Amino acid sequence: MDLLRRIALALAAPVLAVVFALAVSSVFLLLADASPLEAYSSMWSYGTRSDSLISMVNRAVPLYISGLAVAIGFKMGLFNIGVEGQYRIAAVGAAAVGASVTLPPLLHVPLILVTAVVVGMAWVAIPAVLKVTRGVHEVISTIMMNAISVGLTAWLLANYLDRRSSETSLILSTGLIPESGRFPSLNPVLEWLGLELRTGSNLQGFVVIAALLGVAFYVVVWRTRFGYELRASGVNASAALVAGVNPKAMVLKTLFISGGLAGLVGMSQLLGFSYRYTTDFPVMYGFNGIAVALLGRNHPFGIALGALLFGFMDRSAQILDLEGIPKEIVVIMQGVIVISVVVAYELVRRYRQDQEQRAVTRELAATEGGAGAAAAA
Amino acid sequence: MTDTQLAVDIRGITKRFPGVVANRDINLAVAQGEIHAIVGENGAGKSTLMKILYGMQRPDEGTIAVDGVAQDFRSPTDAIEVGIGMVHQHFMLADNLTVLENIVLGNEPRRGPLLDVAESRRRINELAETYGFPVHTDDLVERLGVGERQRVEILKVLFRGARILILDEPTAVLVPQEVDELFKNLRELKREGVTIIFISHKLDEVLSIADTITVIRAGTTVDTVDPSEVTARQLAELMVGSELPTPETRESTVTDEVELDVQGVTIRTDEGRALIDDVTFRIRRGEVVGIAGVEGNGQHELISALLGTHPIDAGTIRLGDTDIAHWSTRDRREAGIGYIPQDRQREGLLLSSPLWENTMLGHQGRPPFARGRWLNLKGAHRRTEQTIAEFDVRTPNADVAAYSLSGGNQQKLIVGREMTAGPSMLIAAHPTRGIDVGAQAAVWEQLRQARAAGLAVLLVSADLEELIGLSDTLLVIYRGRIVAQLDPAIVTAQELGSYMTGAHAGSEASA
Numbered sequence: 001m002d003l004l005r006r007i008a009l010a011l012a013a014p015v016l017a018v019v020f021a022l023a024v025s026s027v028f029l030l031l032a033d034a035s036p037l038e039a040y041s042s043m044w045s046y047g048t049r050s051d052s053l054i055s056m057v058n059r060a061v062p063l064y065i066s067g068l069a070v071a072i073g074f075k076m077g078l079f080n081i082g083v084e085g086q087y088r089i090a091a092v093g094a095a096a097v098g099a100s101v102t103l104p105p106l107l108h109v110p111l112i113l114v115t116a117v118v119v120g121m122a123w124v125a126i127p128a129v130l131k132v133t134r135g136v137h138e139v140i141s142t143i144m145m146n147a148i149s150v151g152l153t154a155w156l157l158a159n160y161l162d163r164r165s166s167e168t169s170l171i172l173s174t175g176l177i178p179e180s181g182r183f184p185s186l187n188p189v190l191e192w193l194g195l196e197l198r199t200g201s202n203l204q205g206f207v208v209i210a211a212l213l214g215v216a217f218y219v220v221v222w223r224t225r226f227g228y229e230l231r232a233s234g235v236n237a238s239a240a241l242v243a244g245v246n247p248k249a250m251v252l253k254t255l256f257i258s259g260g261l262a263g264l265v266g267m268s269q270l271l272g273f274s275y276r277y278t279t280d281f282p283v284m285y286g287f288n289g290i291a292v293a294l295l296g297r298n299h300p301f302g303i304a305l306g307a308l309l310f311g312f313m314d315r316s317a318q319i320l321d322l323e324g325i326p327k328e329i330v331v332i333m334q335g336v337i338v339i340s341v342v343v344a345y346e347l348v349r350r351y352r353q354d355q356e357q358r359a360v361t362r363e364l365a366a367t368e369g370g371a372g373a374a375a376a377a
Numbered sequence: 378m379t380d381t382q383l384a385v386d387i388r389g390i391t392k393r394f395p396g397v398v399a400n401r402d403i404n405l406a407v408a409q410g411e412i413h414a415i416v417g418e419n420g421a422g423k424s425t426l427m428k429i430l431y432g433m434q435r436p437d438e439g440t441i442a443v444d445g446v447a448q449d450f451r452s453p454t455d456a457i458e459v460g461i462g463m464v465h466q467h468f469m470l471a472d473n474l475t476v477l478e479n480i481v482l483g484n485e486p487r488r489g490p491l492l493d494v495a496e497s498r499r500r501i502n503e504l505a506e507t508y509g510f511p512v513h514t515d516d517l518v519e520r521l522g523v524g525e526r527q528r529v530e531i532l533k534v535l536f537r538g539a540r541i542l543i544l545d546e547p548t549a550v551l552v553p554q555e556v557d558e559l560f561k562n563l564r565e566l567k568r569e570g571v572t573i574i575f576i577s578h579k580l581d582e583v584l585s586i587a588d589t590i591t592v593i594r595a596g597t598t599v600d601t602v603d604p605s606e607v608t609a610r611q612l613a614e615l616m617v618g619s620e621l622p623t624p625e626t627r628e629s630t631v632t633d634e635v636e637l638d639v640q641g642v643t644i645r646t647d648e649g650r651a652l653i654d655d656v657t658f659r660i661r662r663g664e665v666v667g668i669a670g671v672e673g674n675g676q677h678e679l680i681s682a683l684l685g686t687h688p689i690d691a692g693t694i695r696l697g698d699t700d701i702a703h704w705s706t707r708d709r710r711e712a713g714i715g716y717i718p719q720d721r722q723r724e725g726l727l728l729s730s731p732l733w734e735n736t737m738l739g740h741q742g743r744p745p746f747a748r749g750r751w752l753n754l755k756g757a758h759r760r761t762e763q764t765i766a767e768f769d770v771r772t773p774n775a776d777v778a779a780y781s782l783s784g785g786n787q788q789k790l791i792v793g794r795e796m797t798a799g800p801s802m803l804i805a806a807h808p809t810r811g812i813d814v815g816a817q818a819a820v821w822e823q824l825r826q827a828r829a830a831g832l833a834v835l836l837v838s839a840d841l842e843e844l845i846g847l848s849d850t851l852l853v854i855y856r857g858r859i860v861a862q863l864d865p866a867i868v869t870a871q872e873l874g875s876y877m878t879g880a881h882a883g884s885e886a887s888a
Contacts, residue, residue, distance in 0.1 A: 223754075225747050232738060235727040241686055242716055242724050243739035244707030353729075353780065360781040363773040 009352055013344035014295060014305070020344075021336040025329055034325045042323055047316030051201040054190075058203065060304075060311035061210045061268040062087075062282070066289025067307055068217050069261035071298035073138075075221060076234040076254050082127060082142025083262040084286025085149030086120045091266030092153045092174070093119035095277035096161050098270070099175030108181040113267060120263020121256050123149065128255040132248040138255070146286070157279065173278040183271035206268035213261065214300035230254060262286065291338040297345065310334060382445045384409040384541055384572040385430065390439035392425055399425040401596045403439070407541075407589075412563060412573045414583040414604075417593035418616055418813035423576050426593070427543050430574075431463045432456035443541070462539025464530045466546040472519035476512050477501060480533045504535050509565040524555035528562065541572045548582055549811060552671045552839065553874060560586050578616070578813060580609040581842075592616055613814055630663035631849050635695075636833035637683075637802050642692030642702075644678050652678040653857040656692070660802070660833040665824070667848030667865065668837045671877050675857035676837045680804055683835070684716060685709050696802060710739055715800030717791055719807040719837070721784070725791045728780040732772060733761040735779050736794045743798075760797065768793030769819060785816025792823050802833045809843060821847065841870045855879050 026036035046052060066083050073080040080086075094116040103111065127141035163175035186203040221227035233240040233250050241247055265285050270277065292310060296302030317330035385407040392400040400422045407413040417423050428434045430441065432450030441448050443459045450456050453463070470479050477497055486496040498514050505512055510528050518526065527547060534542060544563075548556045563573055563586060577583050583590055584604045591601045592615045600615055607615075637660040644652045653675040660666045670676055681687035683694060685706040694702040701709055710716070716739065718724035726735055737746040737757050745756030761775040768789045772782055779787060788808070795803060805824060809817040824847055828834055838844050844851060845865045853861040853876040861876045 223752055224750050225741055225752060226750065228734070228737065228741050228752055231730075232727055232734075232741075235730060236723070238724050239718075239727060239738060242684055242706065242718060243741065244705070244710040246705060246707065353778070356778060357781045360773055360777055364771050 009348055013348045014302075014341055016344045017337050017341035018309075020340045021333045024336045025333040028329055028332055029325065032326060032329070034323075039320060039323065039325050039329070042319050043313075043316040046319035047312050049198075050195065051198040052315050054197075054201050054203045055315045056308060056311040057207055058268070058272075058311075059314050060307040061204060061207050062265045062285045063288055063292050063310050064210045064304055064307035065213060065261055065268075066265045066285045067292035067296060067303040068213055068300065069258045069265065070289045070293040071296070071300075071303060072217065072221070072230075072261065073254060073258045074234070074293060074298045076230045076250060077237065078251065078254055078258070079139045080124065080142055080255060080258045080262070081139055081290070082124060082145045082149075082286070083258070083265065083289050084284070085142070085146035086123045086259050086262035087265035087286055088153050088281070088283070089123050089149045090116040090119040090263035091270055091281060092156055092161065092277050094263075094267065095174040095177065095270055096156075098177040098181045099163070099276065102178050102180055105180045108178075109183060109271065112177070112181055112271065113264065116263040116267055117260040118263070120259040120261070122259075124255050124259025124262070128252050128259075131255075132251055153277075154279070157277070161277075163276075171279050174276045177271070177275045181271065182275060183268070185272070202273075204268050204272035206272050209264070210268070213264070214304060217300045226253070265289070288334075291334065294338055295341055309337075382409060383407060383442070384411075384444060385574070386440075386442040386445075387426075387430065388440050388442075390426065390429060390436045390441070392429060392434065392436050399596055400429070400436070403593070403596075403598050405591055405598060406601075407572060407574060409444075409572055410567060410570050411588040412567055412575055412586055414575045414577060414587035414590045415593060416576075416578055416580065416583055416590060416612065416616060418578065418815060421593045421616070421813075422596040423593055424545070425596075427463070427545060427574070427576060430456070431461060431543060457537055457539070460538060460540040461543065462534030462537060462541065463543045464527070464534055464545065464547060466549055468526050468530055470518050470526060470529060470533075472517070474518060475514065476516050476518060476521070476529050477514040479518055479529055480514075480536050482533070484537050501532065501536065504532060507569060508535065508562065508571075510562055522555075524551055524558055527551070527555075527559065531562070531566075535571075540570070541574070542566070543574045543576070545576050546578075546811075547575070548577065548579055552673075553841075554671065554878065556582065580612050584609060584612070616814055629849060630829050630831070632662045632664075632831065634662045635659050636662045636697060637835070638693075638695040639683070640693045640695075642679075642682050642694060643690050644682055644687060645690050651857050653682065653854075656682075656854075656857075656859055658852055658859060658862075660835060662801075662831045662833050663828055664849045665828050665834040665836055665847050667844040667851045668835065668854055669841065669844050669851055669873055669877055670854035672839060674854050674877075676806070676854060678857070679854070680716075680806055680837065683709075683804060684714065707742070711742060713799070713801035715739075715795035715798060715803040717788075717795055717803070717805040717808045719810060721787050721791055726779045726787060729778055731776045731778055732765070732770075732782075732790065733757045733775045735790060736761040736764055736775075738794070740794070740798045764790065764793040764797050767797070768823070783813075785812040788812050789816055789819060792820055796823060796827060800832065802835070803827060804835045804837070806837045807839060808836070809838075809840065841873055845870065845873070853877055 022040065029036040029039050047056070066087065069083045070080060094112045097115045098108070098112040101108065101111070123145060127136070127138050127145055130136040130141050131138050157172045157174065161174045162172045164171065164173045184205045186205050186207065187197060190197060190203055221230065229240065229245045229250060232243065233245055233247065237247060266281065269282055274281070288310060292303055292306040295306030295309070296304070313330045313334060317327040320327040320329065383406050385405065387403060387405040390400055390403040403426055415423055425434065429436050432453045432455050435451070441450070443461065448459060471482070477494070480501055481492070481497045486493040486500065501514055504510070510532055512525070512528055512532060518529065521529070531542070547559060551559060566573060575583070575587060587604050589601060590604055590612065592599050592612065594616060639659070640657050642656045643654055646652060656679060658666060668676055668679070678687060682689045685704055689702060692702065693700055696712055696714065701712065722728060727738060740746055745753055745760045747753055758775055764770065765772060765775060770789045770793065771786045782790070792808065808820050808824065824834060836844065836847055845868065848865045851863040851865045851868060851873070852859050853863065853873065855877065856879070863873065
């Protein structure tokens with residue numbers, strides 16, 4: 001009963017937010033002379049096709065890892081807005097290293113992943129060090145680092161890393177990562193399970209890595225001393241300080257973990273799909289990760305739901321163009337979901353706090369009343 | 378006083394919240410122009426009663442009459458209209474506005490669309506003069522001290538035309554000198570015919586300022602007394618409904634073993650001004666050393682130096698046989714320094730976290746809370762339940778969030794967590810500040826037991842009775858220096874006060 005209630009409360013906010021977002025988007029659809037019901041139903045029927053579901057998962061993977069990177073910072077009250085820049089520079093570095101060597105797969109793939117993690121950490125190192133030595137707020141510095149990252153990746157690609165196959169191609173590209181550096185597809189597993197796959201459908205193996213990262217996130221944050229200290233710093237920094245938590249060390253460790261995770265954001269794309277970094281490498285994972293972390297309340301399970309929701313919406317939006325409806329409506333929907341979920345969470349939090357205080361008062365009044373009656377008798 | 382009509386006449390007020398009765402059959406008669414104190418433990422129902430009188434909550438039963446006219450307040454606006462004003466415990470001022478702007482805020486004299494500054498200033502000065510409230514109308518509020526801020530709060534209420542002032546725990550945030558100043562102001566207000574309802578649980582203050590005292594216990598008014606006819610003890614017994622323990626510890630348990638040895642510790646600001654200057658003292662095992670001082674004379678920095686949250690510029694700190702002056706806070710806590718912070722919500726608790734996570738705080742690296750790098754959730758739960766039972770923390774279980782406990786129970790949890798961790802040295806900063814008499818007695822008892830068990834205790838407090846009652850040795854800190862060492866068995870609160878304000882120069886060895 002109590003558990004059911006808790007689950008209901010936890011789900012109330014996101015469900016309300018989604019419903020509200022559907023309502024708001026309906027208004028825009030009506031303004032665009034489209035029928036909301038038709039739009040939603042075609043999104044639903046297209047989005048729930050088996051190949052769409054696989055695409056949803058593939059789309060969710062980078063968002064999920066990005067959400068984790070943001071969430072670990074949020075957990076201690078740090079705002080790493082720089083995941084965007086971190087994953088892009090890391091993807092360039094990883095692509096360059098991965099394409100330049102040929103190794104056995106068991107060495108090649110880890111080498112690329114480690115490169116990505118290290119580059120992500122290196123990129124966040126600058127804001128991290130600025131914060132602990134000079135007190136520069138990480139929001140400002142990571143945003144600036146994003147801008148630098150965009151410029152730097154473009155410059156590196158144009159001047160040093162460009163290995164595009166033909167001079168006439170307009171898209172700059174790093175070299176191709178050889179077979180040994182690619183991440184296997186999960187299609188064989190799906191086929192073994194007896195699922196029929198549409199042609200071109202490909203479940204990326206990186207989803208396994210993402211899931212493992214989620215489990216590791218949970219264990220580290222909720223089951224270790226480090227995680228406890230991280231959460232304590234986030235809830236009450238002064239209390240953590242007198243409890244022996246070194247705030248500077250904590251900021252460094254957390255930002256490095258965040259940057260390392262950010263480094264992995266582009267890897268499902270790089271090792272599972274494009275095998276090279278190009279000028280049209282997908283962007284915005286970093287910023288959408290913030291939205292996903294907010295949606296998931298910084299909990300790995302919630303973030304997974306948030307990432308899958310965004311993945312579903314991105315995929316199912318593809319059908320709208322065919323129906324003559326601007327698919328940007330989905331971006332509006334995502335934005336409204338994020339804003340309303342933040343409001344809804346706050347309302348639920350207050351409600352829950354109020355309920356808990358009442359419950360405690362009530363229980364104590366009951367026992368105290370009993371004791372008083374006993375004393376009187 | 379000149380009139381038989383009552384300023385406030387509350388009869389049979391009852392207020393129920395789901396499951397609890399916060400107020401039941403409350404009767405309160407406040408004469409015009411008197412200072413009427415309302416005392417009671419935390420949670421006795423004082424705040425609910427005041428919220429009802431100020432229109433923030435509506436009673437389920439009962440009547441309120443102001444100046445003989447029955448009232449049914451729907452909001453504070455209604456209460457303000459009939460001349461009731463409330464000064465909250467936590468100031469509601471805008472730091473980046475001036476005194477003048479804060480006072481007129483919400484009730485601005487205007488000239489066209491603009492604030493009429495001249496008129497505002499004239500009216501504020503007029504009020505200030507009438508009531509003897511010196512304020513500088515153009516100072517920014519952020520630059521003001523606590524006492525001055527409170528004056529601004531009171532003026533703000535008067536500016537709105539209040540003739541009945543409710544002061545909610547007005548002295549909780551003040552140092553002794555500021556309390557005197559406040560009382561002077563209150564007497565001035567009374568002379569001008571303002572009626573004051575003064576909520577407090579500091580009994581000596583209530584006795585010195587009030588004309589009438591009403592005691593609330595368990596949600597109802599138990600008695601109305603004349604302060605000249607009761608002692609603080611009798612009043613406290615009325616509040617708790619039973620006989621009281623005192624903070625006294627007799628029978629010295631002081632040993633010869635020095636547990637904490639502080640030599641020449643100095644902390645300077647970047648500009649070179651000393652915040653604490655050449656502080657030297659020792660605490661032996663089984664000894665309570667009390668630090669007396671007006672707040673802001675270096676107590677906070679001294680505690681930071683001992684905890685390692687602020688680096689020291691000179692001196693040594695030895696715990697047992699080891700110099701810990703340059704250890705990290707974590708190492709010091711693990712070496713056995715327990716800490717009861719002065720502001721439990723700021724430094725002592727993770728308010729939104731469950732109790733078992735709060736019991737871990739400061740001990741998170743050690744059994745039973747952790748095994749190496751891993752948390753031991755079972756161990757933490759078991760320890761928390763043990764702490765709850767042993768220290769009489771009133772809570773349904775160990776999983777509720779810390780914010781749902783009352784202040785006294787939060788404090789008992791903190792004291793319990795520090796004690797059960799088996800420290801060798803305990804820093805207790807204002808351990809009974811803002812908690813009710815029952816919890817206060819429990820905390821004193823714990824400190825006494827800790828001392829008997831051979832703990833070295835540093836007690837920093839603004840409650841002189843507590844300091845004198847619990848300490849084996851008293852040190853007075855003034856402008857960052859230890860200016861006197863006194864024997865609590867002989868010293869009086871007045872003497873102590875004069876050292877604390879620097880009136881007594883030099884040091885006097887009487888211990």
